[in-house]
Amino acid sequence: MTRIAQHAKKVSASIPTIRRLPSYLQVVKRHMMEGHDVISGTVIAEELELEAIQVRKDLAVTGIVGKPRVGYPVDDLISAIERFLNWDSNFKAVIVGAGNLGSALMGYAELRDHGLNLVAAFDLSENRIGPRANGPTVYPIDQMGEKVRSLKAELAILTVPSPVAQDACDILVDAGIRQIWNFTNVRLRVPEDVLVLREDLSSGFAVLTVLRNVGGQL
């Protein structure tokens, strides 16, 4: 789960740091909405119950430069985080599996607002095919390869039932997809140059069930 491929170019930040950046962004944006034009690492840390030094270290990867005694300019900080995360540029994605989970993801404005452009969805069930009010048109899965190619989609969000996950994945990879956000619990077999991010529900559930009997807080 935490293996970084051999050919990975240098990422200047660790995965834990990258995962914390969105919460910083949220806090800074709220702070700006409240009328401030500057925010200190100390304030962000208090808000998120983290250590100030960790916030400063994390923010440093975005290239932002703060003013001692003052903090960071909120507008610059927001731009810096968004640029670092590539949330300031659009890219095309498809959703594979238009069930409840797929439909939920179609409706997430947060993803769209951060560059995710859903250009199509696919499903096996006849009765899910067709245009959607708050989401892309759903096409039959046998049109997937062709559509992915013609639309030049870069990312596939996989929300199909486990038994068909690998088959769907194979079609996608064959159609040129090199990034897969995998919401199934299947460990996908892909060529080395394909990036797969597992969004693993059972690992979170495991944390919950262990800490449940033990008392604790994350």
Next chain:
Amino acid sequence: MTRIAQHAKKVSASIPTIRRLPSYLQVVKRHMMEGHDVISGTVIAEELELEAIQVRKDLAVTGIVGKPRVGYPVDDLISAIERFLNWDSNFKAVIVGAGNLGSALMGYAELRDHGLNLVAAFDLSENRIGPRANGPTVYPIDQMGEKVRSLKAELAILTVPSPVAQDACDILVDAGIRQIWNFTNVRLRVPEDVLVLREDLSSGFAVLTVLRNVGGQL
């Protein structure tokens, strides 16, 4: 995000180890289905593209004892992992928010099979109220406090829209809920003795968007 509360009793395993255990369980179960009655750490590691030493170390926390040169008996190993994760005992949970995401979670057999007993769901929208075919009955949210108490629910799964997340949380905590699985992007304010597990979509998305432009694999 990784702060363990002061009063946490000893957990013999780290969070990363706990998160890996479900994938081991999956591999071992499949191995058993294929007719084997023993499996080695080496085989599990190969299957999951991990280091064998890591698998052995992780499995050790469950108390399983293997046989040198042979491996672990699959039935004992399955029991050991499930017992460690508390996946062999039931507990009552409610779903708060019966939209697409809530409905998706209702349908996850994997959770039910590992002890999650969904006794009720709640929603604000009139047209979502009522019994469900593949899930618990959905009640109006103004009955939530009362229902949670009378049903003695222990866990709440929060899948409401962000703006109402804190309000829902407050009602739940007031009704005695001490464990919350939070699928919203809101940082909930709760008393110290309440366990909140964030299932943070934007942190995963951030990893994806950073690694996207860099090439890499998880």
Next chain:
DNA sequence: TAGATTGTTAATCGATTAACAATC
């Protein structure tokens, strides 16, 4: 100015990985 905050360099902490004796 005084003092809060930044950013850098060093120390600590914890998880992963290595080494290897025990053993079936």
Next chain:
DNA sequence: TAGATTGTTAATCGATTAACAATC
């Protein structure tokens, strides 16, 4: 038996935390 695998003890690696000079 020979050799693959376990489990323990030690080494390494990387992330977090601490210390502190610089500075606005």
